[in-house]
Amino acid sequence: MDSNRWAPLRGVLKKIRGGAIAVSGGVDSMTLAAFAHQILGADDICMVHAISPAVPEAATARVRAHSARLGWSLSEVDAGEFDDPRYIANPVNRCFYCKSNLYRTLRSICDGVIMSGTNTDDLSDYRPGLQAAAHNDVRHPYVEADMDKASIRSLARSLKLNDISELPASPCLSSRVETGTAIQAPHLALIDNVETWLRKTISAETVRCRIRQQGMVIELDSTSLDGLSSDQRRSILDSALARMPKDVVMAVEFASYQRGSAFVRAQKTLAV
Structure with missing residues (x-):
């Protein structure tokens, strides 16, 4: 050293x-x-x-x-x-x-x-x-x-x-939940479950599972997302849905990774 x-x-x-x-x-x-x-x-x-x-x-x-x-x-x-x-x-x-x-x-x-x-x-x-x-x-x-x-x-x-x-940047799981949407432990467990499974399943540079108002959004880096076939996308969506607890029901969709996309920043002030 x-x-x-x-x-x-x-x-x-x-x-x-x-x-x-x-x-x-x-x-x-x-x-x-x-x-x-x-x-x-x-x-x-x-x-x-x-x-x-x-x-x-x-x-x-x-x-x-x-x-x-x-x-x-x-x-x-x-x-x-x-x-x-x-x-x-x-x-x-x-x-x-x-x-x-x-x-x-x-x-x-x-x-x-x-x-x-x-x-x-x-x-x-x-x-x-x-x-x-x-x-x-x-x-x-x-x-x-x-x-x-x-x-x-x-x-x-x-x-x-x-x-x-070589660890990639990985903020806490609550950062995956859209600002203003209540933090719920079952949602965080689902996020962790899906992200862990995806990292083992596909060779994506970046994986994020986010909870947005419209449901779950699986974000992948653009190269990995573009490389998925329609069958692979359907398989991933089906697996994500299957991993949801019985009391969690939401739609699932794909998107290209955007840093901090679940964070809705205050427009006028950032004061605590």
């Missing part, structure tokens, strides 16, 4: 000295956890993973597997966002309520510094979760070390976390 390249991040972590890292199972937080564990050790840094209907089962399995292999101190928590009606209502700033619940939960079990995997690329997006982080004094080591997503992937490779380094 090129120690000089990662000296700024190492310096940030050594100044923080210890605390807790919110680990979602994605490339950013997983890489930060692995690096911080090397620098600070299990006695001074703990990883906290939220178990939630909004977290894909594969992400939780990934956190548990790497924790066991690398010797992390790991705590699993219920952040309680599904008990918060403001979160369930799925407003434009839903992430604020999600992260507020998460960071309050972490604060209740950790006296040290709370850290996130936020990087410099995230600062240019509308991210209400960053406001929640500011309200809860959360530190962002990557931002303090001026690291973007590409740098994090490079760090993951340096740490021999090759499986982590």
Whole structure:
């Protein structure tokens, strides 16, 4: 590992000295956890993973597997966002309520510094979760070390976390639900089920299953979508319908992937 390249991040972590890292199972937080564990050790840094209907089962399995292999101190928590009606209502700033619940939960079990995997690329997006982080004094080591997503992937490779380094971006399952449509655990389980099945069935670069007002929309990158035959499309639609719980009835259609297409942004204000 090129120690000089990662000296700024190492310096940030050594100044923080210890605390807790919110680990979602994605490339950013997983890489930060692995690096911080090397620098600070299990006695001074703990990883906290939220178990939630909004977290894909594969992400939780990934956190548990790497924790066991690398010797992390790991705590699993219920952040309680599904008990918060403001979160369930799925407003434009839903992430604020999600992260507020998460960071309050972490604060209740950790006296040290709370850290996130936020990087410099995230600062240019509308991210209400960053406001929640500011309200809860959360530190962002990557931002303090001026690291973007590409740098994090490079760090993951340096740490021999090759499986982590290639993980595609995958926001929480609630991000697949159109703004203003209530968040429901059965819908999120269905989304996770369909996306997991599709990734195993077709070699698509990007897969998203979204819940829109008109029903379920399966989004694939344009190359993969254009490459599907009519028989393949019908088979996928039939399989998606078959995976729905008995109390969930909705139409299913295809669309080309558009980043954040379920997010209906407020037109006049983005204030919390």
